[in-house]
Amino acid sequence: MSNIINIEDVKLDDAERQRCEIYTRVMGYIRPTTEFNVGKKGEFNSRLCFCEDKAVSGCEARECVCRDSTLALAAE
Numbered sequence: 001m002s003n004i005i006n007i008e009d010v011k012l013d014d015a016e017r018q019r020c021e022i023y024t025r026v027m028g029y030i031r032p033t034t035e036f037n038v039g040k041k042g043e044f045n046s047r048l049c050f051c052e053d054k055a056v057s058g059c060e061a062r063e064c065v066c067r068d069s070t071l072a073l074a075a076e
Helices: 038-045 052-057 069-075
Strands: 023-026 029-032
Touching: none
Parallel strands: none
Antiparallel strands: 023 029
């Protein structure tokens, strides 16, 4: 008996989906980004991903590809 699920066989209606909540650290607290005011949302969206390897070699920040792609996706 196999417990492998083929992802293409799984179908979800829009009613079955739930929104993915993104949290970030602000002033020492972990907060959901949906509760940010207009200014904090703008600041969060303008953040760049920091990549130490690229910073040491002197590249531009926008060319950086992070090891953790979730940070880059969250900032977009």
